[in-house]
Amino acid sequence: MVDWVLILAIEICIVTFVTWIAWSGVMGAPWLPTPKKRVRSMLEIAQVSSDDILYDLGSGDGRIIVMASKEFGATSIGIEVDPLRLLWSRFAIRRHKLRNKVRVIRGNFFNVNLTNATVVSLYQGYIINKKIRDKLAKELKPGTRVVSYRFILDGWTPVKTNEDESIYLYIV
Numbered sequence: 001m002v003d004w005v006l007i008l009a010i011e012i013c014i015v016t017f018v019t020w021i022a023w024s025g026v027m028g029a030p031w032l033p034t035p036k037k038r039v040r041s042m043l044e045i046a047q048v049s050s051d052d053i054l055y056d057l058g059s060g061d062g063r064i065i066v067m068a069s070k071e072f073g074a075t076s077i078g079i080e081v082d083p084l085r086l087l088w089s090r091f092a093i094r095r096h097k098l099r100n101k102v103r104v105i106r107g108n109f110f111n112v113n114l115t116n117a118t119v120v121s122l123y124q125g126y127i128i129n130k131k132i133r134d135k136l137a138k139e140l141k142p143g144t145r146v147v148s149y150r151f152i153l154d155g156w157t158p159v160k161t162n163e164d165e166s167i168y169l170y171i172v
């Protein structure tokens with residue numbers, strides 16, 4: 001009896017985990033956190049400051065939006081589809097006492113208007129980045145910086161590249 005319950009519990013955990021990964025994979029990249037050192041490099045290369053409104057597309061556990069506000073003074077907005085990461089990031093925002101500067105929107109970033117962004121950060125995938133690129137081209141103001149980790153925005157030429165850390169900076 002105990003064996004059955006244990007096996008069932010493990011199966012439920014596996015199915016839930018795979019569903020999470022698959023859901024994020026269909027919408028965009030699954031959750032893989034950017035190492036904090038690279039987050040700092042992304043924010044430095046984009047010259048984020050207190051004048052900026054930064055959007056992180058798929059904000060995961062909130063590490064980019066938290067650092068952008070805490071260390072660089074920006075107002076930051078994360079958009080995250082995964083409820084667990086969303087909860088986690090909201091907890092981090094409270095823990096760092098950043099509720100007046102940082103918020104997270106629950107949902108699909110394709111449905112969020114980005115016109116007031118001055119900086120957009122992303123860590124998605126090569127294919128999904130093509131769709132994101134078209135959205136950015138439609139919505140962002142000229143001069144907005146876009147900083148992408150690991151994947152390029154096909155067809156756009158980066159103004160700065162950090163090859164060692166796979167960071168690409170674009171200006172609209």
Ligand SMILES: C[S@@+](CC[C@H](N)C(=O)[O-])C[C@H]1O[C@@H](n2cnc3c(N)ncnc32)[C@H](O)[C@@H]1O
Nearest residue numbers: 024027028029031032033034058060081108109
């Ligand atoms: C590779 S992780 C990056 C997380 C975070 N930006 C970082 O750099 O640590 C990608 C995140 O995007 C989220 N995501 C994928 N597609 C999405 C979509 N269409 N709308 C909102 N979030 C999405 C995933 O749930 C995941 O947390």
